[in-house]
Amino acid sequence: MELLSLELNENENHEIFNNIKIITDLDESDIDIEISSTVEGNIRISYFTKDKINKRKYIEKITAKVIKLLIEYTKLESINCLKESYFYFDESEVGSIIEDIKDEIDNDVKIQLIIKNKFKEILERSNSINLNGFINFRMKFIKLYAVQVVERCIDSYLMKKEYLDFISIVKLISNIDEDEHDLVNVMCSNQKLQVYDKNMRKLTFVSSVEFSDELTDKAEYDESVINILLSLSPKKIVLHEAGIDKKNKETKNTVEIIQKVFEGKVEICKGCKYCSLL
DSSP: OEEEEEEEOTTSOHHHHHTTHHHHOOOOTTOEEEEEEOTTSOEEEEEEOSOSTTHHHHHHHHHHHHHHHHHHHHHHHHHHHHHHHOTTSOHHHHHHHHHHHHHHHHTOHHHHHHHHHHHHHHHHHOSEEEHHHIIIIIOTHHHHHHHHHHHHHHHHHHHHHHHHHHHHHHHHHHHHOSSOOSOEEEEEETTEEEEEETTOOEEOOOOSOOOHHHHHTTOOOOHHHHHHHHHHOOSOEEEEOTTOOTTSHHHHHHHHHHHHHTTTTEEEESOOTTGGGO
């Protein structure tokens, strides 16, 4: 019994043909696959089974593979859009943006459901589907979607790059500050990060270093803690993990900034006599 047949043309939508293995590599012993050529010069992939009872389950498995193929096509359309319209990025930048594009599409449940529903609409009418035709007529929206994904990923990349560049500058300034303290402690008290000196006296003064406005646009963080540390430029920071709520966005971002700016100077405390008092 034939479950489904798919047709595609090697000369159309190369992204689809180059990923044909996705729909011909089924981990299901009860499904037989036959690949043949049509008189029109298309490749036909036919799926058969002798198990009529599980027909619906097998069609769902094949459909899942087709959706995966169409998602890969969407990624490649987006990558092509990036390379054609934003050629001024260098190779490493393009590589970073491509990774963001792939991640965004992989995690975009909405676009996956749209593609799946459109495919199922056709499947309800016929068990013989021309994939090139499906893409050209039923997935026209993908080109617009690709443009939007690329624009979002470029914006995200540029923000991250600006943020990391800024962190590098702050890190450099903190390293050349001559008025260094030997050690400070950072720990959570009353659900807020606090800075203490080596004798565990709380430090509350505000730094004269004015980097806050630049960081505010990049991440939600505890301004006072970062300013104190930048002002002190300590040789060593003991970060006491006990009591730190990593689910708190502000706290999480503050800890990440501390680790980036003071790379090589941060020591993680897993538990000590001070931690036990929290």
